[in-house]
Amino acid sequence: MALPTSFLRRASVLAALLLATTAAAAQSSKPGSPWQRGIENQRQADLGNGTFLNPVFAGDRPDPSVLKDGNDYYMTLSSFDAYPGLPIWHSRDLVNWQPLGHAITRNVGSIWAPDIVKHEGRYFIYFPARTGGTEGSERSNYVVWADDIAGPWSEPINIGLGRYIDPGHAVGEDGKRYLFLSGGDYVQLSDDGLSVVGEPKHVYDGWKYPETWDVEAYAQEGPKINKRGDWYYMTTAVGGTAGPPTGHMVITARSRSIHGPWENAPNNPIVRTVSRDEPWWSRGHATVIEGTDGRWWMMYHGYENSYWTLGRQALLEPIEWTDDGWFVAKGGDLGSPLAKPAGESVGAHGMALSDRFDGDRLGHQWSFFNPAQDEYKRLSFGSGAMTLQGKGRTPRDSSPLTAIAGDKAYQFEVEMEIEPGAIGGALLYYSDRLYVGVGSNGERMVMHRYGVERPTNGLPAGKGGKLWLRVTNNEHIVTFHTSSDGRTWTKYPTQMEVSGYHHNVAGGFLALKPAIYAAGDGKVHFRNFSYRALDY
Incomplete structure (x- = not known):
C-alpha cells in the first residue's frame, strides 16, 4: 500500500531533525552552550546536514528586506509599534542570523515594510510609518543612514510621500536614485538619498489575478528592484497581507530601463499559497537575493498554518532562472527540507529570550x-x-x-x-x-x-x-x-x-x-x- 505524501514528508523532516539534533548534541551538551541558547527561543532552520527547514526565521518577522554586501547579508523587517525598531540581523548563509542591534529608537509611528540598501559605501533604510497605530490615518516615509552597519544610525529624516507605503530603493541606468512605491509609482531621490526630487510618477499597473481566487484585496505593494544582466526586475506583493490563506502572493515584472515599460512575467504569480492545507499561508512580499555561489533565492514572509498568532514568519526559497530571463520558484510548499545556500555560519542562530537582567542596558530581545x-x-x-x-x-x-x-x-x-x-x-x-x-x-x-x-x-x-x-x-x-x-x-x-x-x-x-x-x-x-x- 502506498504511503500518503504528507506521511512521507513528515518522515523526511523528522529524520533530518534527528540527524541535526544528534550532531548538535555531539557538539555540546553543557547548559548554556551556543546550541542550547540557539534553540531556546525558536525552531532551528539549519538542520545540520546541509539542509534547512522553513521558517528560516521563526516568529514575527514580517516584510523581510535583505541586503547582499559582499559575502555578508543584512536584514531588517517591519517592527510596527515596537521600539527600539528596525532590527538589523547579520548572516553569511541566509539561514543562520545574529542580531546587530536596531536602527531607530525614537518613535515616529508604526513602521511598515522597510528597504535596506547600500549606496556608495553608506547604508540606508527607507520605511513608511503611521501615527496612531498600524491603522492610523497619518503617515509619511522616512530614511535613516549609517556609515557602519552596526551604527550609529542617524535620526529619522522625514521625506514625505504620505500617500504611499513600502518604498523600494533603486539606481537607474542614468545613475540617479529612485524610490519605487505602492501602487506602481516611483519618484527620484536626491543624490544623497535624503530627500525627494520632483513628484511621483506612475510606471507600473501590476498583474491581475483571476477574479475567482480568494484574496483579501489587490493591494499592490512592497516593490523591490534588482538588476540581472541588462534587465531590471520589480518584484511586488499583491493580494493583501492577511485575510484568506490563499490571498498574498509574489509577482514580478522586468524592464531594460528603470523608467519602464515594465513587462509582467509569463509565470506570475511566482509564489502563492494555493490551498489552506499547505503548511504556509499568505506567502508574499519577497526580496530577490543572489547567493555567494551563483544560486538565487527569495526571502519573504508567511503565516504558519493555523498560527496567525505567531505573526508573519520569514521564509527562504530557492529560485532558478529560465533561458528567456525569468525566474521560477523551486521550493514547493516549503514543507520539506531544502539544500542550504552557500556560505559559513555566523554562529548560533537567533538569540536567547531568557534574561537575568544582570547587564546595564535593555537586551536585544526587548x-x-x-x-x-x-x-x-x-x-x-x-x-x-x-x-x-x-x-x-x-x-x-x-x-x-x-x-x-x-x-x-x-x-x-x-x-x-x-x-x-x-x-x-x-x-x-x-x-x-x-x-x-x-x-x-x-x-x-x-x-x-x-x-x-x-x-x-x-x-x-x-x-x-x-x-x-x-x-x-x-x-x-x-x-x-x-x-x-x-x-x-x-x-x-x-x-x-x-x-x-x-x-x-x-x-x-x-x-x-x-x-x-x-x-x-x-x-x-x-x-x-x-x-x-x-x-x-
Whole structure:
C-alpha cells in the first residue's frame, strides 16, 4: 500500500531533525552552550546536514528586506509599534542570523515594510510609518543612514510621500536614485538619498489575478528592484497581507530601463499559497537575493498554518532562472527540507529570550510597545534586576516590554519585586486592545482577558511585595501559575484560548508576544526572566 505524501514528508523532516539534533548534541551538551541558547527561543532552520527547514526565521518577522554586501547579508523587517525598531540581523548563509542591534529608537509611528540598501559605501533604510497605530490615518516615509552597519544610525529624516507605503530603493541606468512605491509609482531621490526630487510618477499597473481566487484585496505593494544582466526586475506583493490563506502572493515584472515599460512575467504569480492545507499561508512580499555561489533565492514572509498568532514568519526559497530571463520558484510548499545556500555560519542562530537582567542596558530581545519619547527613562539596572517605573494603570496604557516568540508552545517565568503603589504583571500581548495575563499590586491579583481587566477597574495602590509568575502558551491554550517563593506554584483558576488573537480578528498586522509590564506610581524590579520552548 502506498504511503500518503504528507506521511512521507513528515518522515523526511523528522529524520533530518534527528540527524541535526544528534550532531548538535555531539557538539555540546553543557547548559548554556551556543546550541542550547540557539534553540531556546525558536525552531532551528539549519538542520545540520546541509539542509534547512522553513521558517528560516521563526516568529514575527514580517516584510523581510535583505541586503547582499559582499559575502555578508543584512536584514531588517517591519517592527510596527515596537521600539527600539528596525532590527538589523547579520548572516553569511541566509539561514543562520545574529542580531546587530536596531536602527531607530525614537518613535515616529508604526513602521511598515522597510528597504535596506547600500549606496556608495553608506547604508540606508527607507520605511513608511503611521501615527496612531498600524491603522492610523497619518503617515509619511522616512530614511535613516549609517556609515557602519552596526551604527550609529542617524535620526529619522522625514521625506514625505504620505500617500504611499513600502518604498523600494533603486539606481537607474542614468545613475540617479529612485524610490519605487505602492501602487506602481516611483519618484527620484536626491543624490544623497535624503530627500525627494520632483513628484511621483506612475510606471507600473501590476498583474491581475483571476477574479475567482480568494484574496483579501489587490493591494499592490512592497516593490523591490534588482538588476540581472541588462534587465531590471520589480518584484511586488499583491493580494493583501492577511485575510484568506490563499490571498498574498509574489509577482514580478522586468524592464531594460528603470523608467519602464515594465513587462509582467509569463509565470506570475511566482509564489502563492494555493490551498489552506499547505503548511504556509499568505506567502508574499519577497526580496530577490543572489547567493555567494551563483544560486538565487527569495526571502519573504508567511503565516504558519493555523498560527496567525505567531505573526508573519520569514521564509527562504530557492529560485532558478529560465533561458528567456525569468525566474521560477523551486521550493514547493516549503514543507520539506531544502539544500542550504552557500556560505559559513555566523554562529548560533537567533538569540536567547531568557534574561537575568544582570547587564546595564535593555537586551536585544526587548522592545517597548508604542513608547513615549522619554520611555527609556523608566528603565534602570543594578543588583541583578531591571527596574521599570510604573506607567498608566493597565497594560493598555503602560507600554509593556515585549519579546518575539517563535514557538507554537512555550513557557516563561519572571520574578517581580513590586514596590508600594506599583502593579506588575506578565502577559501575552497583541496590542493595546487585545491581551491576556495576570498582574498584582503585591496584595491582590488582576486578570487581563480579551484586553480588559477583571476586576474591571484594575487594581488600586497596594503595599507591594514579591511574586513569581509563570505563563504557559501550549498551542493557544494559556495557563498561569503564581508563586510566593519561586518553588511552590499555584495554578491560576482561569485558563484561556487565544487562537483568535491575531490580525484577522483585531487588525494591526501584529503578533501575540510574551510581555511584562509595570503600571501605577511605584516601581517594579524584574529578575530572572526565563523562557523555554515546549514539545508539541
